[in-house]
Amino acid sequence: MELETEVLSLVNKALEKAGLSSARVVRLQKPPSPELGHFALMVNPLAKKKDPEKIGEQLKEALQSFKLVEKAVLAVSETKKGKKQVYLNLFLNETALRNARAEFHNQVLTHVFSPDFGKWEDFKGKTAVVEHTSANPISPLHVGNLRNSLHGDAFANILESLGYDVSRRYYVNDVGLQIAFTVVGYEILFYHLNVRPDEKIDVWLGQVYASMNCLYTIQDLKEWAKEEFENVEFSSDVYSLSEKELSEILSQIDKSIKDLNALIEETPRNDKQSKKHQDKTPEELRLKEFSDKKSEFKKYFAVQHSLQARFPFIFSSLHSYLIENNIDLKTRTREYLSTYEANPDSPIATLFREMVNWCLAGFQNTLGKFKVVFDAFDFESEITWSGMPKEIITRLAELRGIDTSKGLKGLRYTYPNDKVVALLKEIGRDRKTVPHRDNIPDLQLTRADGTALYPTKDIAYSIYKFQKTSADKVYNVVGAEQVLPQFQLLLPLWEMGYGNYAANLHHYVYEIVSLKNRIMSGRLAQYVTADDFYKETLVRARIAKKENDQERGVDLAKEDLDLFNSIVEAITLSVIRFSLLESDPKRRIVLDIDQALDLRQSSGPFVQYALARTHGIFRKAKEQFGISEGSILAEKIDVSVLTADREAKLFEMLGSIHDVLLRCYVEMNVSYVPKFAFELAQEFMKYYESTPILKGTNREEMIARLALVRAIQRVLTFLLELMGIPAVTQM
RNA sequence: GGAUCCGUGGCCUAGUUUGGAAGGGCACCGGCCUCCGGAGCCGGCGGCAGGGGUUCAAAUCCCCUCGGAUCCGCCA
Known part of the structure; x- marks a missing residue:
C-alpha cells in the first residue's frame, strides 16, 4: 500500500x-x-x-x-x-487515511466485480496433472480415501483457478496379488455359484476381498509352518486354522524364539564398530521372522472367525468351493496374475477388467455425491502391457553397467550419494527434505522371475503422465507413509534423462484419517465408508434444517421440496468437505464421527449461514429499496464513506484471495481456503451484528455497504466452489 | 539401529516458510432477538512438552531429552 x-x-x-x-x-x-x-x-x-x-x-x-x-x-x-x-x-490522520483506503477499496471492488473474477492467469497455457484417490478397486472408499479425493479435487480446482489446464487422473492398481485372489473369488461366486451381489458392488467386493485374503493368508501361513515344524499335526483343510493347530504352532514358535534368544545371548557381543553396520545377524532376522509369524497366526485365527460371523454366506461359499474343487488358491492366484500381466486378450484378463470396472463404477457413484470427477482412469495393466517397465529396467541396468545378458532377475536400483546430491542440486531441493538423507534404501525393480515390480511401473506411469498430457507439473496426492517411495522415483527419472520430470513431479502429502473408538481395516472389511459418512451427515442435516424451519415457523419441505433438498445437500457437503479439508493435510486427524456430525460445531454450515445472511440482506433490499445483487453495480458506489476499521479489515481480506490461492499452490496445501472462508465469514458476522446495512444514516452509505456485502457474497461463493460445495442462498 | 513428521488451555486447532504484542473452535460460566435471519453476537475462565543455545527480541532458528506417528519387504 x-x-x-x-x-x-x-x-x-x-x-x-x-x-x-x-x-x-x-x-x-x-x-x-x-x-x-x-x-x-x-x-x-x-x-x-x-x-x-x-x-x-x-x-x-x-x-x-x-x-x-x-x-x-x-x-x-x-x-x-x-x-x-x-x-x-x-x-x-483521518482524511489521509480515508483517501488511501477509498482508493484501495475501489480496487478491491473492481477486482471482485469483474466478470472473470476467479480466473487468474499466473499459469496460463500450462498444464498440470493431479493424480488422486487411486484406491485399490476391491473395497469401498472409506473416509481416509475421501480425504485424499477431496484434497486432490480441491487442489485441482485451485490450479485451474490460477490458470492451469488440469487433468484429474485416477491410477487403477489392477495388477497385484490382492486383486488376483479377489478375482478368483469373484469368479467362483459370480460364475460358478451364480451369486449376485446383494449390496453396492464395492461393498460386496470388499467382503469377497477380505474373505479371499483370509483364506489365502491362512494357506500361506500353514505352508510356512509345515516347513518349519515337522511334529505339528495339520488338518487336511489348508484354508482354516483350528484351535488345536494354532496352539501347537504357537508353542513351536515360542520354543524356536527361546532357542534363538539363547543363541544370540551366547554369541559374543559385536563391538561398537560393527554396530554401525545396520545389517542384522541371521539369527536376529530369524527371530524377527518368528515373532512376526506369531502375531500373524494369532491375528488370522481371529480374522477367520470374525469374517465367518459377519459374512457367513460369502466366506463359507468360497471356503467350501475351494476345498470341494480341490483348488490350490496360491497357485491359482499366481496363474491368474501372470496370465493377466502377459495376455490382455485372455478370458482371465476380461474377468479382471469386468470386476475392476464394476468396482470403479461404484467408486464413481460414491464420488459423484461429493462432486468429484475424473478426466481419466489409467490402468496399471495398460502400463504393464505397454512394455514401458521393461524398457525402463533395461535402460537403468545399462546406465548402471549391469550385465543383463542373463535376464533381468532380482534387479536392485541403488542411490549413490553423489548422484543424489547432483539430482537435488539440479531440481533445487533441499537435502533436509529428503527422507533417509544419505542412506536411501535400494529400490527393487524386478522379481526373481524378472517381471517388473510396482516401483518400476510407478516410474513408467510418472513418465506416462507427463507425456500423455504434455504436462508441466504432475501432482501425486498420496499418503504421507509414501514419502520415501515418492522420492525414490526422482533419481531414476533424472538418470534416464528426464530431469525436467524429476523437477516437476510433486508429492502432495496427506496423512491418514483414523476414527475415534473404531478400527479401520480393509483386510477385515471394517471401515466407515464414504457412502455411510455421507448418508449419516445427510440425515443430520435434514433434521437440523427441519428444526430450524420449525423455530422460524416455516415448513420448507412442504412448500418447496426441491429447494429443501438442495439446501440440505449443500449443508451436508459443506460439513464433510470442511471437516476433511480445513486441517493441515500433513496432520493426522482422528475423526470423531459423532462430533463431525454435530453440524453446529462445523465451520461449513457457519460459512453457509453467513452466505445466507448476505442473500437475506439483498432480499430485504429489493423489497424495500428495489436494489438487488444484480442491480447494485448500476448504483453509484462511493466506498469512501466506509471508514470503519471493520470495513477496512473486510476489504483487506477480500483483496487477499489471490495470495491465499498462491499459498495453497506453493505449499501444496488446500486447507488455507476453508480457513480463509471461515475467517471471512466470521468477520462478516461481526460486521453484520455491529453495523446496520439497510438502516444506515443515508442512502449513500447503504449503497456502499451493500456493495461490500455483495463482494463478500461473491468471494464466499467462489471459495465454496473451489471446494466443490454448492453455495446456499437461504438456510 | 537410521530417517521423516508431529507435540500450543480439559479437548480440537491457527500461527513456524520470512523471529517482533499467542488467534479461533468445542466444553463450561454470564449477557444479547419489538431490530437486515440466534446454525449468530458480546463478555469470562484457561495455553506454546522439558532443558540449553543464538538474538535487543524465540511458539517460530540451532542442539539435547522426553512423548506420539510413520518409513526402511522380491506387498501393492
Whole structure:
C-alpha cells in the first residue's frame, strides 16, 4: 500500500532527526488490534544499546510533528524473561487515511466485480496433472480415501483457478496379488455359484476381498509352518486354522524364539564398530521372522472367525468351493496374475477388467455425491502391457553397467550419494527434505522371475503422465507413509534423462484419517465408508434444517421440496468437505464421527449461514429499496464513506484471495481456503451484528455497504466452489 | 539401529516458510432477538512438552531429552 511507504519515509526522517540513521531495514507492522493504531514500529532494533523507551519517546515526538500522523503512542510489553518490548503505535490522520483506503477499496471492488473474477492467469497455457484417490478397486472408499479425493479435487480446482489446464487422473492398481485372489473369488461366486451381489458392488467386493485374503493368508501361513515344524499335526483343510493347530504352532514358535534368544545371548557381543553396520545377524532376522509369524497366526485365527460371523454366506461359499474343487488358491492366484500381466486378450484378463470396472463404477457413484470427477482412469495393466517397465529396467541396468545378458532377475536400483546430491542440486531441493538423507534404501525393480515390480511401473506411469498430457507439473496426492517411495522415483527419472520430470513431479502429502473408538481395516472389511459418512451427515442435516424451519415457523419441505433438498445437500457437503479439508493435510486427524456430525460445531454450515445472511440482506433490499445483487453495480458506489476499521479489515481480506490461492499452490496445501472462508465469514458476522446495512444514516452509505456485502457474497461463493460445495442462498 | 513428521488451555486447532504484542473452535460460566435471519453476537475462565543455545527480541532458528506417528519387504 502506498500509505505504508509514505509512513515509512516519515519514520526514516524521524530517525535521522534523532540521530539514529539505521543501517537495518526498518519495517512497519500491523498492530494486533485496530484500537492500538494503524501501524506499529518496533523500537528495540533501532535503539541498539540505548534505552528503547527513551528512544521511543524521541521518535514519538518527531513523528507527531508530521501532519499525516494524528498521534503516536508508546506501548511497552514484556517477554517471558522480562525483557522490554517497545512499540510505537501510530494513528494516522483521518482524511489521509480515508483517501488511501477509498482508493484501495475501489480496487478491491473492481477486482471482485469483474466478470472473470476467479480466473487468474499466473499459469496460463500450462498444464498440470493431479493424480488422486487411486484406491485399490476391491473395497469401498472409506473416509481416509475421501480425504485424499477431496484434497486432490480441491487442489485441482485451485490450479485451474490460477490458470492451469488440469487433468484429474485416477491410477487403477489392477495388477497385484490382492486383486488376483479377489478375482478368483469373484469368479467362483459370480460364475460358478451364480451369486449376485446383494449390496453396492464395492461393498460386496470388499467382503469377497477380505474373505479371499483370509483364506489365502491362512494357506500361506500353514505352508510356512509345515516347513518349519515337522511334529505339528495339520488338518487336511489348508484354508482354516483350528484351535488345536494354532496352539501347537504357537508353542513351536515360542520354543524356536527361546532357542534363538539363547543363541544370540551366547554369541559374543559385536563391538561398537560393527554396530554401525545396520545389517542384522541371521539369527536376529530369524527371530524377527518368528515373532512376526506369531502375531500373524494369532491375528488370522481371529480374522477367520470374525469374517465367518459377519459374512457367513460369502466366506463359507468360497471356503467350501475351494476345498470341494480341490483348488490350490496360491497357485491359482499366481496363474491368474501372470496370465493377466502377459495376455490382455485372455478370458482371465476380461474377468479382471469386468470386476475392476464394476468396482470403479461404484467408486464413481460414491464420488459423484461429493462432486468429484475424473478426466481419466489409467490402468496399471495398460502400463504393464505397454512394455514401458521393461524398457525402463533395461535402460537403468545399462546406465548402471549391469550385465543383463542373463535376464533381468532380482534387479536392485541403488542411490549413490553423489548422484543424489547432483539430482537435488539440479531440481533445487533441499537435502533436509529428503527422507533417509544419505542412506536411501535400494529400490527393487524386478522379481526373481524378472517381471517388473510396482516401483518400476510407478516410474513408467510418472513418465506416462507427463507425456500423455504434455504436462508441466504432475501432482501425486498420496499418503504421507509414501514419502520415501515418492522420492525414490526422482533419481531414476533424472538418470534416464528426464530431469525436467524429476523437477516437476510433486508429492502432495496427506496423512491418514483414523476414527475415534473404531478400527479401520480393509483386510477385515471394517471401515466407515464414504457412502455411510455421507448418508449419516445427510440425515443430520435434514433434521437440523427441519428444526430450524420449525423455530422460524416455516415448513420448507412442504412448500418447496426441491429447494429443501438442495439446501440440505449443500449443508451436508459443506460439513464433510470442511471437516476433511480445513486441517493441515500433513496432520493426522482422528475423526470423531459423532462430533463431525454435530453440524453446529462445523465451520461449513457457519460459512453457509453467513452466505445466507448476505442473500437475506439483498432480499430485504429489493423489497424495500428495489436494489438487488444484480442491480447494485448500476448504483453509484462511493466506498469512501466506509471508514470503519471493520470495513477496512473486510476489504483487506477480500483483496487477499489471490495470495491465499498462491499459498495453497506453493505449499501444496488446500486447507488455507476453508480457513480463509471461515475467517471471512466470521468477520462478516461481526460486521453484520455491529453495523446496520439497510438502516444506515443515508442512502449513500447503504449503497456502499451493500456493495461490500455483495463482494463478500461473491468471494464466499467462489471459495465454496473451489471446494466443490454448492453455495446456499437461504438456510 | 537410521530417517521423516508431529507435540500450543480439559479437548480440537491457527500461527513456524520470512523471529517482533499467542488467534479461533468445542466444553463450561454470564449477557444479547419489538431490530437486515440466534446454525449468530458480546463478555469470562484457561495455553506454546522439558532443558540449553543464538538474538535487543524465540511458539517460530540451532542442539539435547522426553512423548506420539510413520518409513526402511522380491506387498501393492
